[in-house]
Structures are given as C-alpha cells and as structure tokens.
Amino acid sequence: MSDTFKAILVSRDEAKQQSVAVVEMTPDQLMDGDVDIAVEATTVNYKDGLAITGKAPVVRRWPLIPGIDLAGTVITSSHPDWKPGDRVVLNGWGVGETHHGAYAGRARVSGDWLVPLPERFTAMDAMAIGTAGYTAMLSVLALERAGMTPERGPVVVTGAAGGVGSIAVALLAGLGWHVIASTGRTGEADWLRDLGAAEIIDRQELSEPGKPLAKERWAAGVDAVGSHTLANVLAATRYGGVVACCGLAQGMDLPASVAPFILRGVSLLGIDSVMAPRQRRLEAWSRLARDLDAGRLRAITTEIGFDAIIGAARDIVDGRIRGRVVVDMR
Structure with a gap:
C-alpha cells in the first residue's frame, strides 16, 4: 500500500466554524489501534451526513475523519483475533465520531470493534447494508425476542424510503410480515412495494x-423517526404490541403519553447499534446473510466513488437520498 492515502477531514476553527477538506495523510497520522485495514468500501449514513454538514454535534474530536462504517482487508494486526488478509466489517464504536473513521484509504482501529465479513457478502454488499441495515436487523431481532411474529398482525416501518427503513421493509417482508411503509416520499410507493411493502x-x-x-392499526413497529411520529405509532399499536425505536430523523423528543403502555400493554424497545455487544453484532450479521434477499439489496443501493462522498452527505441530510449509498474506495 502507498505511504499516503486520501482522506476527508472535518476541522473546526477557534470560532467553532466547521470546514471539510480532502487531504493526503500518512499512516502515522492515524489514531491508536491494534489493527490496520485497507478500506475497500464504506457508505453514507444519515449520521455521516450530519457529521460532514455540521448540522448536529456528531463529531466530538477535531480534526477527524468521518465515516462510521467500513469493510476491508486487514493489513497489519497485533490483535489475537485478526491476521493480515482477514476480511472484516466495522460499524459504530465511536468511529467517525471520536476516532478517525472510514472516509480514508486506511483505518487503524481496535480489533475488538471488528466482526468477520460474512462469506456471502462482498465489501460492497456489506456497506450496502452498513449501520442502517445492521440497525434494521437489530430492530427485527428485538421484535422477535419480544415474541412478535407475522401472525400477530401488521408491522409499520417509518422513514421507509431511508436507509434503515428500506432494509427493514425488505427484511420484514421476507420474513412474512404484512408491512405498512410510512414515507414522506410517496413517489417512491412502487419502489417500496417492490421491496415488499403491502401498504404505503x-x-x-x-x-x-x-x-x-388512536385506533389500533398494527401489532409492531420499527421507527427511525422519533418525535410525533413515534408517539403516533405507539398510540395506534394494538394491545400487547411492540415498537422498536432506532432513530431520530424527525427529532429527539417523544411527545407521547403513558396511555399506550398502561391501557394496551404496549412495549417500546430501544435499539443501540453503536455500542452493541459483539455477540449481538455477530447474530445480526449472520441473520442478514441468511434473510436479506440479494435482489432487494441491489434495488436499495446506489454506488458512488470517494469524490462524491461530501455531496452525498449533504443530499442525505436534505432528504434527497433513497435507500443506501455505497462508496467504492478501491
């Protein structure tokens, strides 16, 4: 590998004004870690969009390489679980927030943060899934652990045209659920039906x-939106139903009442993908390899190159991205 590599660097001046630039870096400028990885693919998540645009305080160390997801090949390792040539995936763990992230040709991270790339997937496939799809799978697993099955009734997915939502729709439909997809982009209705949505x-x-x-409409939900949307999802959940909460696209607030919980026995499950324990990550990636239809994954995905990352980050925050964006870093 070359001694230098391109990276996107987010910086902030003394007046706390943020700037973003493409720079050349060397391995000795990376942060501490016991595994070096040649980054082959990454993705642009909503959180990455917020980091690059500065519209939310995602980045908490300056300057920083953003990018919370990567897939690639181990170059060097002093970690007992990994050796050069191993194919790996990383989601979260503060990468792209407090530790240099994926938007660079090379990453240095803790080997404890890595999981094996499932044999079924290429690096590009894994990043078509990314944190969004892995979070969707964690949400589905949470519903299942709570005893929810397709026989209980419909499931609603909010933000259905986004990264988490689109993969949640595809996963749930593939598992036999009647999926109600909620989206502000009703022009995407046919696309969502192709992913498996029964209603829009x-x-x-x-x-x-x-x-x-409200009137009982669904037995379960996967909500990536928060705020009034989550409150209304809860209000319309059937007796004994379960909602998995995994995002805040509308807002971090929850202007709800206790009524769904104490009158209908509804449960609200929180989904954290950033610090999820290793065993749960392995389970999620194993299930993704088993349950996610390859054709539906391709339908969700748009591929771009490194030079298009900054523009895509702005587009995703502005709601102009459908599904998943995968970055070919080779």
Missing part, C-alpha cells in the same frame, strides 16, 4: 401532534 401511508398521517390513543 403518507408520513403526514403520523408526523403531526395526535391523540394519546
């Missing part, structure tokens, strides 16, 4: 202030 509803049905309890 406009997000405006859920995004405005609503009643503490």
